[in-house]
Amino acid sequence: MKRPVIGLTLDAEPAGGWSKLPWYALRQNYFSAIVAAGGLPVALPHAPELAAEYLDMIDGLLVTGGAFDVDPALWGNEKPHPKVTLKPGRTDFELAVTRRALERDAPILGICGGQQLLAVALGATLIQHIPDELPSDIPHEQPNPRTEPGHEVNIAPGTLLARVTGRTRMAVNSAHHQAVKAVGPGLAVNATAPDGLIEGIEATGHRFALGVQWHPEYAVDPADPLILRAFVEACA
Template sequence: MEKPIIGILGNTYKTQPGLFSSAERMYVNSDYIEGVLNNGGIPMAIPAVAMKADPEGVLAVCDGILVPGGEDLNPWYYGEEPKPQIQTIRPEIDEAWFALGRAAKEMGMPMLGICKGIQFLNVLCGGDLYQDIYTQKETTILHLQSLERSYLHHHVEIKEGTHLAEILGAGTHAVNSMHHQAVRTPGEDILVSATAPDGTIEAIESSNGQIVGVQWHPEGLIHTAPEMNRLFADLVERSSRYREKR
C-alpha cells in the first residue's frame, strides 16, 4: 500500500537584510515533518499562495491535512474585533488556510490541528475563541511555558469514550503548553475531548471522526513523551483509509 500524503499548511517569514537581499520564504517546522514521516506518512509542505489560488488542486494530491501552530487567528472569522491583548495576526495566512480548510472539510479529508490548528479547526466549524485566556476567563495555571518545547509543563484530562482516549488513553497526561488563546465555544458537531486543570479546553474532535485537535505541541514531544507519536500515527491511519475510498 502506498503511504498517504499529509499536507502541512505552510507559513511565511521575511529574512533579515544582510549579505543577500531580504526575501519572503515559505516554511513548516521540521518537527511536524518528522512527526508525519516517522509514523508512516509522506509530509508535503503546502505554500499559502497555492492554498489560496487552487485549494481543490492542492487537495487532489493530499490524503490528510496537518494544521500547525502559528500566530493568533484573526477574530473577524468568529465575529469579533481584536482585543488589546491579541498578538500578531497574519490576514494573508488566515485567508489561505480558510480557503484550504473549507475545501478539505467539504471533502471529508482527515485533519489534525495543533495549537493554532485546534483553534482554526474550531472556528472553521463555527465555534469561537478566547482571544486571551488570562483576561477573559479564570485561569489558574500557566499556559505559556518558557524554553524547550520538549519540556512537559502541565497536565490534561482526556475524557473516556472519545477518539482521543482511543489514541492516547483516557485519564491524566502530561503535555507542553505554548498558547494564550483557546477554544471558548465548540463549533458544530465538535466535542471536547480533553481539558486542563483550570477548565481550559485542550483537545477537540468532530463527531464524524474527520477532525482531531490538540492545544499542546505533540511534535515537540515525540522523543521526550513518545506516546505523542500516536497522534501522528492516527492521522496517517485515517488518511490511509480516506485514500482507499477516493
C-alpha cells in the same frame, strides 16, 4: 505499502531575519514526526485559489501552529486584542483548504494554532488572551522548553482522542496565549486542562477531524506519537 501524502501548512514571515524577501517557515520535527508515523509530508504554500488542487494531491491535512492568531472578525465582533498577531495570507489559505477538506471528509489534524483554526472553521469561538479572560496558575505559555511537559490534560472518555491514545490523562507542552472558548454543533471537547481551559476538539460528524492545543510532534508524552500515527493511518 505506499505512504499517505500529508499536506502541512506553513508559517509565513515578512522580509527580514532569515531572508531579505518574505519567507515560509516550519520546524523540521513536524516533518520528521509525520515520516515516523508512516506518512509522506509535503509543504503547502499559501494559495487559497489552489486549495482544491492541493487536496486532489494529498491524503490528509495537518494544520500547523506558529506565530499567528485567527482574526476575531472571522468568529465574532470583537476587536483584536493588543497581543494578537494577524497573518491574513496564512489564515485565508488555511481556512480555504480546511473548509475544502471538511467538505470532502478528508482527515485533518490541527496542532496548537492549527487546532484553533480548525475550531473556527467548525463554528467555535476563541479566547483572545488567556491571562485576561481566564487567569490561571497554569502557565499556558510555559517558561521551560517545549521539549518538556508544561502541565497535564484530562481526556474525555468516549472521544476519538481517548480511543487513539488509550489514556485519560496526558502530559503536554504548552505554548499558546489563545484557546477555544466555546464549541458549536458538531464539535466535541476531547481534552481540558486542570483549570478548565479547552485543550482539544474533534468534529463528531467527520471520520477524522481532530485538534490538540499542544505539540505532539515533540513527543513529550508516550501517547503523542499515537495521535500522529492514528492521523496518518486515517489517511491511508
